[in-house]
Amino acid sequence: RAVRTPALQLGGEPAVGLFCRSVFNMQRRKDFAASIFYDEERDIAMGKKLPRAAAVHDVSGFGKCALTIAIPVLSACGVEVCPLPTAVLSANTDFQGFQMVDLTEAMSRFLTHWEEMGLCFDAVYSGFLGSAMQIDDIERMVRRFRPVLTLIDPVCGDEGVVYKTYTREMCERLRQLVRIADVVTPNLTEACVLTGTDYAACGTQPAEIRALAE
Numbered sequence: 001r002a003v004r005t006p007a008l009q010l011g012g013e014p015a016v017g018l019f020c021r022s023v024f025n026m027q028r029r030k031d032f033a034a035s036i037f038y039d040e041e042r043d044i045a046m047g048k049k050l051p052r053a054a055a056v057h058d059v060s061g062f063g064k065c066a067l068t069i070a071i072p073v074l075s076a077c078g079v080e081v082c083p084l085p086t087a088v089l090s091a092n093t094d095f096q097g098f099q100m101v102d103l104t105e106a107m108s109r110f111l112t113h114w115e116e117m118g119l120c121f122d123a124v125y126s127g128f129l130g131s132a133m134q135i136d137d138i139e140r141m142v143r144r145f146r147p148v149l150t151l152i153d154p155v156c157g158d159e160g161v162v163y164k165t166y167t168r169e170m171c172e173r174l175r176q177l178v179r180i181a182d183v184v185t186p187n188l189t190e191a192c193v194l195t196g197t198d199y200a201a202c203g204t205q206p207a208e209i210r211a212l213a214e
Contacts, residue, residue: 050078050079050080051078051079051080051122051123052079052080052082052119052120052121052122052123053074053079053080053081053082053121053122053123053124053125054082054084054114054121054123054124054125054141054145054147055067055070055071055074055081055082055083055084055125055127056084056086056107056124056125056126056127056129056134056137056138056141057070057083057084057085057086057125057126057127057128058085058086058087058088058089058127058128058130059083059085059087059088059089060089060090060091060092061088061089061090061091062090062091062092062095063091063092063094063095065092066092066127066128067083067085070083070125070127071083079123082114082119082121084107084110084111085103085106085107086102086103086104086107086127086128086129086130086134087100087101087102087103087128087129087130087165088100088101088103089101093163093164093165100130100165102130102131103130104130104131104133104134107130107134107137108133108137111137111140111141115144119145120145121141121145121147122147122148122149123147123148123149123150123151124138124141124142124145124147124149124150124151125150125151125153126138126151126152126153126177127153127155128155129155129170130165131170132167132169132170132173135170135173135174135176135177138152138177139177139180142180149182149183150180150181150182150183151181151182151183151184151185152177152178152180152181152183152184152185153184153185153186154174154177154178154184154185154186154190154193154194155190156170156171156174156189156190156193157189157190157193158187158189158190159189160189160192160199160200161189162189162193171193174193174194175194178194188202188204188209191212191213192212195212197212
């Protein structure tokens with residue numbers, strides 16, 4: 001179930017130019033993607049299936065992050081991505097005055113429908129959450145689908161500051177959530193939140209980072 005690395009050969013041409021040509025030439029777009037990343041028809045003929053991942057994250061209208069990045073990158077690597085949006089934001093949380101719609105209720109109903117469909121997932125990847133209740137849904141997904149890989153990105157803050165949308169309860173629940181993960185990918189602020197460490201007193205030397213991780 002390993003994900004294949006994209007075999008991308010640009011031959012000196014800027015990547016953005018290659019991308020733009022493929023977008024404007026819609027007839028060739030599918031062939032372009034298949035040829036440089038993976039051969040889906042060949043894999044189907046050989047009885048192989050694409051690994052399927054549930055991506056539990058937000059959608060930001062502006063700001064290169066979350067599902068707008070995860071979907072194309074994972075898809076290019078030959079992964080079938082099933083997005084489960086946690087919230088819709090006008091822009092990511094770096095921008096003042098961002099607007100957010102919490103999708104907690106819809107997320108639970110979507111998950112119920114996936115269960116009724118009998119879907120299964122090789123991986124579950126979670127990131128930005130809209131409420132503490134969504135943590136229950138992620139735990140439910142891991143119990144129900146028993147993925148080979150569970151990756152938790154405990155998105156909750158940066159540069160020593162917790163995001164405005166994250167409550168104390170959410171931060172405490174994150175500490176429980178990461179215990180079911182195979183891989184956890186916090187930044188320094190999030191690592192301090194998870195471990196109860198004072199960010200101001202946290203060093204950044206390799207030995208100090210290792211001690212924080214342990």
